[in-house]
Amino acid sequence: MASYxxxxxxxxxxxRDAGLIDASTAAALTGDVAAHERxxxxxxxxxxxxxxxxxxxxxxxxxxxxxDAIPRLVRVAALFAxxxxxxxGGAVLKTRDHAAIGEALWIIAAAAFGGSIxxxxxxxxxxxxxxxxxxxxxxGTALAAVALRSNPLTVAAVGIADAWLFLNGSEFYWHPxxxxxxxxxxxxxxxxxxxxxxxxxxxxIILSIVFYLFMRAIDHDHETLRIAIPLxxxxxxxxxxxxxxxxxxxxxxxxxxxxxxxxxxGFLTGLAMVQFELADGNTYNGGFAIASIxxxxxxxxxxxxxxxxxxxLRWLAYAGFAFELAIIYSVTLQSMLDTAGFFLAAAVLLxxxxxxxxxxxxxxxxxxxxxxxx
Numbered sequence: 001m002a003s004y005x006x007x008x009x010x011x012x013x014x015x016r017d018a019g020l021i022d023a024s025t026a027a028a029l030t031g032d033v034a035a036h037e038r039x040x041x042x043x044x045x046x047x048x049x050x051x052x053x054x055x056x057x058x059x060x061x062x063x064x065x066x067x068d069a070i071p072r073l074v075r076v077a078a079l080f081a082x083x084x085x086x087x088x089g090g091a092v093l094k095t096r097d098h099a100a101i102g103e104a105l106w107i108i109a110a111a112a113f114g115g116s117i118x119x120x121x122x123x124x125x126x127x128x129x130x131x132x133x134x135x136x137x138x139x140g141t142a143l144a145a146v147a148l149r150s151n152p153l154t155v156a157a158v159g160i161a162d163a164w165l166f167l168n169g170s171e172f173y174w175h176p177x178x179x180x181x182x183x184x185x186x187x188x189x190x191x192x193x194x195x196x197x198x199x200x201x202x203x204x205i206i207l208s209i210v211f212y213l214f215m216r217a218i219d220h221d222h223e224t225l226r227i228a229i230p231l232x233x234x235x236x237x238x239x240x241x242x243x244x245x246x247x248x249x250x251x252x253x254x255x256x257x258x259x260x261x262x263x264x265x266g267f268l269t270g271l272a273m274v275q276f277e278l279a280d281g282n283t284y285n286g287g288f289a290i291a292s293i294x295x296x297x298x299x300x301x302x303x304x305x306x307x308x309x310x311x312x313l314r315w316l317a318y319a320g321f322a323f324e325l326a327i328i329y330s331v332t333l334q335s336m337l338d339t340a341g342f343f344l345a346a347a348v349l350l351x352x353x354x355x356x357x358x359x360x361x362x363x364x365x366x367x368x369x370x371x372x373x374x
Contacts, residue, residue, distance in 0.1 A: 008033050079116040083109050087144065103152045110141045110156055134164040138185070146192050154189065154198035161185045162208050169215035178219050182212050199256055206255075206262045210269050217273050224277045231270035236298065239263035243305045260306040261313045264298075268320045271295045272327075279331045288331060295324050 009030060016026040086109025093102035114137040138160035145153035161182060168179040186205050193201040210231070217227045242249055242259040250257055271291055278288040299317045307314045 076120065079112065079119065082112040083116065085109075086112060087148070091148065103150060106144070106148060106150055106153055107156060110144060110153060113137060113140050113144075114160075131164060131168055134160060134167070138164060142189060142192060145196050145198075149196050151196055151198040151200065154193050154196045154201040155204060158186075158189055158201050158204045158208065161189065162204075162211070165208070165212060165215065169212075169219060178216055180216075183209070186212075194254070199254060202253065202255060203258065203262070207265065210262075210266045214269060214273065224273055228270045228273035228277070231266055232274065232294075235263045235266035235270060239267065239302065239306075258310070258312070260302070261310055261316060264302045264313060264316055264320070267298055267302075268295065268316070268323075271298070272323070275327055275331075279327070292324060292328050295320070299324070 012021070012026050012029050012033075015021045016023060021029070086105045090102040090105035090109065093099075093105065114133075117133045117136055138157055141153055141160060142157040144150070145157055165179055165182045186209055190202060190205045193199075193205070213227055213231055217224045220227070239260050242263060246257065246259070249259060253259060255262070271294060274291045275288055275295070278291060299320050303314060303317050307317065
């Protein structure tokens, strides 16, 4: 699929040929697009990055397989040399216009740092657990990302924080209490992402916060509704704000106009938690029906308000609609009449809403000064 810059250039050429703009304006617009176009990775750069990653993995595996045969001092020196070589070598390559390979070396250095924590801890029998090692690894990667202003390292730091959240929240690593410290780490990384210019990290952090709330609701069964309902309300408010005041908000958050997509994801996730909680052991639950109607209405509203500008939002809305049909059917499976009745009521409500929207859109498209026909 053609990139945004390619489509804009094609539009500029079409506008110039149609006489909508003159040649000088077309040239100025084309130059502005070229100046702000993000440099894409060439196929050679991608292969070079993959080769660097495989080379680093080969080194680490070779060292691990011969770990017992290598003297202890040489082991430590080799680990620190790998970290230093990765960071310094990546910085040198970045300054010589080899950004892709430089970033790959930084990722290798971050991976070597994580491996060093585990291997040195094992070698010297240091006290601590795997969760603490992940925290140290994530903090070191985040510091490196800030120092080097690295977009990929910021994403890697968020990924390590997510792994720590999952392993602690799912009790894979035993740890007293729920890992609420993740929220502090997420805020710090979100702020750092502006310095490192990592929009991808900001997207991942927002999704990770929704995942944190989901994990907390699972861990605290009695608090599911107290977590899910505020998530639904806040997500709906964020969606409304992003639609009606999107430009000022996006200038602050710098999410590329995708905040409505995240808000819809949080809205659907919260409602799914509400539905599962209310449907548990009670097929004829009025609260479940209300939650389902709210979900369907929210999906329609999201498509109507922001679906035109975002293909991703439309696909998420379609997936959410399919999920709603599946969960409604599964909950009301004991009575086909209940299922048919709910679907019929939902179809009538959506049909009435669609007719109202169509009439409103027709009135909005009418030329000014033209009265409505009867």
